[in-house]
Amino acid sequence: MVRPENGAGPVKLAVKDLAIHYGPKSALAGVSLDVREHEIFGIIGPANSGKTSFLRALNRMDLHTTGMRVEGSIHLDGRDVRKWRNVYALRRQIGVVFPLPVGLPLSVYDNVALSPRLRGIKNKADLDVVVERCLTRAALWDEVKDRLDSLGSLLSGGQQQRLTIARALSQDPKLLLLDEFSIAVDPVTTMRIEDILRTLKDEITIILVTNLVQQARRLADRTAFFLSGEFVEVGETEDLFTGAVRDPRTRAYVEGRFG
């Protein structure tokens, strides 16, 4: 597959004037950005800047959060996410990986097979194929192929995080959201996952929230900077580090002289 040049791909996700409130409190405001197909889109920003809230708005988790209000518009493949008649179908297109690995209390196999099963795939042979493919893509297959029946929650933290990625991939997502995935993972595993992401980007669009600016620099084609609920700016990732950006706060943050 030929990868489009940076910035050349069609728009996958279009966000316009997005604002998020929890009750009366504003968590994020003024976000307008486009994520293009087959890019890794980085989001950086210190704690409490609204990064997780942004991801939650994309797959309509506001429906499950009392008091969470989302304004503005979010279009996935040109369709307003709030106009999907079936929110479950929307969420199946969006895989999510959390900061702390959430191995569901099911076997390794069932963790990965759950999403296909929810979609109605029952045939064991079909499921086997999906499970092996997703675990392989998450670089976990070799480690767990002999213990597919043991509990997913008993794997090591790093393995569980890759299991979470395999589970997200089992949805066959068009968009993959990663929220500070490396927070509980050792550096070696982090590097392995980063390699996986680079290969995945041929097929999937990835949004990578990270509090490691160097990780954004290693992976992201373009990066947005959020600060205390404010959308500061978005640009080519390298530009954020070489000073070709407009806002001095971005420069200060990536260079670690902040606050």
Add this chain to the structure above:
Amino acid sequence: MFEATELNRKNQKTERLWRLLFLMMTVLLILPVLIILGVLIYHGGPMITIDFLFTEPTNGMTAGGILPALVGTVWLVAVALLVSVPIGIAAALYLSEYAADNWLTRSINLAIINLAGVPSIVHALFGVGAFVLFFRFGTSILAASLTLAIMTLPVVIVATRESLQAVPHAFREACWNMGASRWQTIRHVVLPNSVSGILTGVILEVSRTAGETAPIMFTGAAFFLPFLPQSVFDQTMAMSLHLFVISTQVPGVPENLPFGVALVLISMVLAMNALSIAFRMVLRGRKKW
């Protein structure tokens, strides 16, 4: 070398003191239970024979067995459970998994907790008014069981809700993010991991139901009725009421008879509790996070 300071030593002493105090309280708590059991077994144990369990009372309840009461209690508990368990679990699922966290839900939760504290005699009078008179079930197993069901519903709801809430929220979020509906999430992740707690709650409720006297006294339990019930519209004898009657209302009852009845009743309850503990241990062993 580390030397214990004055403060260290003092802390250690207080630590021992508290430990002793708590231990004493625990012993104090178990003691009455052990005494009750001991007395019951001592006086009632010799009463328990196959005949005692499987024949009817005779001679104005001063002799014979307890079969109708035993069977009646099983009927009452079974019908009450059939009503309260499905309703209770459904209500708990709604409150825990579906209802938005707003003032209405919170007041419903509060109401349920308070409902659990309503005295059983009040439930009894409600049962008379509602089931015996208004719905015209008469004094019958149905009316008595419905009264018991209403009385125990709050317990089932609270126990179920607590086991549901014990399943980490992150699991639900992970499922929802995958595109699972609320029901799929409940079915695949929440219920399988809370079923042990729910079962325990239900079984504890059974034992409570079996021992209640007031709610069934006016609604369906008979003083003396040496036949087995044929349908839910019959009256029946019950263990708890039978015990009350032969201990206080009938002259000339041999001294050991009430002990025997009480021993059977408490054994039923304890057997249920043992079952619930066994369940808990089996399912705990498979705890998954």
